[in-house]
Amino acid sequence: MATLADVARRAGVSPATASRIISGSTKLVTDELRERVLRAVDELQYVPNAHAQFLARAQRTAVGVIVHDVSDPYFAEITRGLQQVATANGRLVIICNSYRDPSRELEYVELLRAQQVAAIILAGSGYHDPAFTKALTGKLGAYTRTGGRVSVIGRHELPGDAVMPANADGGHLAGVEVFGGGHRKVGVIAGPKVLTTTTDRLAGLRRAARQYGRTLPQRRIVFADFDRDSGAAATRQLLDDSPDLTAIVALNDSMAVGTLSVLRERGIAVPSQMSVVGFDDMPIARDVTPALTTVRLPLTEMGARAMTLALEDRARTPRVEPALATLVHRESSAPLT
Amino acid sequence: MATLADVARRAGVSPATASRIISGSTKLVTDELRERVLRAVDELQYVPNAHAQFLARAQRTAVGVIVHDVSDPYFAEITRGLQQVATANGRLVIICNSYRDPSRELEYVELLRAQQVAAIILAGSGYHDPAFTKALTGKLGAYTRTGGRVSVIGRHELPGDAVMPANADGGHLAGVEVFGGGHRKVGVIAGPKVLTTTTDRLAGLRRAARQYGRTLPQRRIVFADFDRDSGAAATRQLLDDSPDLTAIVALNDSMAVGTLSVLRERGIAVPSQMSVVGFDDMPIARDVTPALTTVRLPLTEMGARAMTLALEDRARTPRVEPALATLVHRESSAPLT
DNA sequence: ACACGCCAGGAAAACGCTTTCCTCTGGTCA
DNA sequence: TGACCAGAGGAAAGCGTTTTCCTGGCGTGT
Structure with missing residues (x-):
């Protein structure tokens, strides 16, 4: 795998300069060097290592989502809403399926924390299980305390921003x-x-x-x-x-x-x-x-709003937004005659 | 965010020792130190930074999947198969939706390459567009040349391992x-x-x-x-x-x-x-x-097989596996009377 | 009693990038 | 012409881990 150093060497510049050109810093660089570096990038098919970039920048950009199962249409709709807002904000979304297994949910929170995601969104029903709720609350608390944002869809048992389906x-x-x-x-x-x-x-x-x-x-x-x-x-x-x-x-x-x-x-x-x-x-x-x-x-909308909440400015009091239910009358029901 | 150094300091050991205990190296460590370190981990709610780990280990573990749209049942089924095999092998799956936009597909290949995924799987129909195909082939080639694996579902226009629906x-x-x-x-x-x-x-x-x-x-x-x-x-x-x-x-x-x-x-x-x-x-x-x-x-099976191909030992000739189609006769069709 | 080997633990390098700080060149103004 | 300033480019320090290599202490065998 070609590294930044390879590119810099090939273009005859320092890694610093190459980095500035490739990642678009504010610092000015001569057109001639820019040209040489970009050519080297092209020739080497160089792609910056996202992990190294992350480490150097200390800037969180991805967002984690934990759902029960994306292939379930209910979550597919929600996810669609989440994605829309996320990509509009240039965020990568990592989707995790818990398959309704509380312990897997816990694991995924850990994993997303390890990935240093900017926010974690939990969608889908909560569980009537105090021990689990406590464990989850603890892990999420540790996450928010270090600047992470949490928002949930339909889980009144958890703290943080929430979109609550009625x-x-x-x-x-x-x-x-x-x-x-x-x-x-x-x-x-x-x-x-x-x-x-x-x-x-x-x-x-x-x-x-x-x-x-x-x-x-x-x-x-x-x-x-x-x-x-x-x-x-x-x-x-x-x-x-x-x-x-x-x-x-x-x-x-x-x-x-x-x-x-x-x-x-x-x-x-x-x-x-x-x-x-x-x-x-x-x-x-x-x-x-x-x-x-x-x-x-309004599943798609619920997803969109949860993501919006998660991406908003940090440091404010948790907000709970309701999502209204409406009856759609079709042909499968009728009054008793 | 607590770092390994914080944990080590709190436990009164060196970062090296702490790392060995936390990430389970083969090297032996006294029970007493182990105990102290684990306690510190617990108290600080420490989670290792996955990006730093990645960088230090240079070991690719995630797998990228590019589909047209996961919320489409066709891809939901395929994805289910992919996930099954991936999690069975302890792999994290990053799912990307191209929404049938070739240029977005190109971008995602780049992004997954930047994420240093171990393999990229492209699922879903290809496009009748030679220029695009050439660009994509180029990018994928650069990826495989540096040890990445590519497998596709139903795209005869691309090189590499493939599962081909009939x-x-x-x-x-x-x-x-x-x-x-x-x-x-x-x-x-x-x-x-x-x-x-x-x-x-x-x-x-x-x-x-x-x-x-x-x-x-x-x-x-x-x-x-x-x-x-x-x-x-x-x-x-x-x-x-x-x-x-x-x-x-x-x-x-x-x-x-x-x-x-x-x-x-x-x-x-x-x-x-x-x-x-x-x-x-x-x-x-x-x-x-x-x-x-x-x-x-057999959508789920196709997904599973594509993932299996992608995770297999590297360095062999590309393999193409067919996926058979069968007719399911139900009530919506009948011979002309 | 001495030398040797073994093992637990630490120091430090490395992973690939960004960014701060510094240097050096060239231009401007008095 | 000399002092100063601006700006382009580079050196090097970090980001948070893992891992190699080293050190020092202990036990063992003669």
Whole structure:
């Protein structure tokens, strides 16, 4: 690998001069030398060693992002927003997938700290696990104390700047859609119990139930894994246990898609025999048949705002920005007739 | 930020000893010192500076991946495969999105080279652009000459190890499905003209047409952007220009989904009035109604194999591994009655 | 008891760059 | 013509690690 010294030697100048030309310092350099150096760069196909540059400059430029899984559309949307703002600010983004493993999340915080990133962004639900939360808070604290910035999406258990999706309000909207439509026997396909997203959305749903004088009995709630296939399995269980359901709320769209496929398989008509409501408004929601009624979160925007917060001037009090949920009514839900 | 020197001072040892303990060298150290150093690390929340480590070790560990867009399910699947193998080998993966912009691709190669990654993997279609190909080949050549490894997925225009999806064969399979089913008026929604993937798949389709004594006239081919909405727009154009079509082949599933939505909107029954065939077998393909007949590529496996090639022992002749396409028959296509 | 070898630990060089500080040349003004 | 100043270029000090090489003390074998 060609080094700066090689370039300088070939151009017959000092490394200092070569560096100034290549990395564009304010210091003036004769056109003749500039020319010679640039030619040498070209001939040697020289690319500065980013690590050495980093060390010499002590200037942090990359940003780290920890998500559950980028290939999950939910995070894909968020990541898109993050990236937009990051590249607009000339930042390199390092994406890490925790695959919902808290210990891996901890490892990645360490790794990003080692990489000296300017900011760490954690996206995705938190965990109901005090020991883990404490460990994570500790590591993030050490990071911020040394000038690092942290911003989170949807994790109220952590300190720092935050963008908070209105999960509870969204759950409430979904609840209003079904309970307000006169449904009484409503099944719920929830996400993993350990995730705060699950409990938040569920709480909103419960509030809506109360508001309409209904209840949400434990036996009509099945916990699944936020993916299509476990949503399908949960639907089967729900249908077998409570054959009299008239509506199913799935706490995310992937699971709702699984629900729709099971209903189709069993010949249960949607929405005439069963209303289905999802959550997140993934792109797929409008393409399934019937198109899915769902609660929309502004995912791309949430990503963009989290990155903006992370990149803002340091040293101010943490800011928490809400992200509103809205109901997108499509064809998979209807009032009880 | 605490440095190694801080830790050493606090523990009352030399930086050398501290380094040996922290980074686990083979050299032996007394338990007492080890203890003191580890305590200091803990108290200072010390994390070694990865850039400094890199510089001192001169050991490349990260791997760079350039894709068109991770949030596109096609690349999400590939990336999943890449990541699996990478993390199994303890490699950090840096993902870069070119958003189908050749010049950005060039920039990213430079950036990854600067990051001193051990390997660069390019995934996704290449471009019909000799000047660009030459520039890219040059940069990659400079990289491999200095010990870097390059592997590509589906880009025959570039040198190095490659995993080659059977795009032409896949196009042929799609063609057999429609022409073999007796369809004569077949519309095609192609991807961007500049992509080699488009031309390859189209070539396979043409071969199938010839085989069944049919043709694929230019006016029944519309070029779109490989995404849902441009697929929908292309479908409208196709229907308006050729009202007598009985089958449509979309060169990827996203566009096929757009096609289905337009057909539904216009009340054209699938498959009785119109057969639809997609390409790639994205997860969504089985969840739309009717479920999409499509050509399957083993995307995750392709990613895994590309990463394996990239991580293998250096210095051998480039290897090209094919990735077979298969037809997944679902409900969106049927023979002409 | 002496010499030797071994081993724990430290000093210092190296990794590739940036940047401060210094030197030297040439021009300007009195 | 001499003193001064400005500006172009170079020397060298760092950035935070790892690692080689060295030192000094101890144990062992004769």
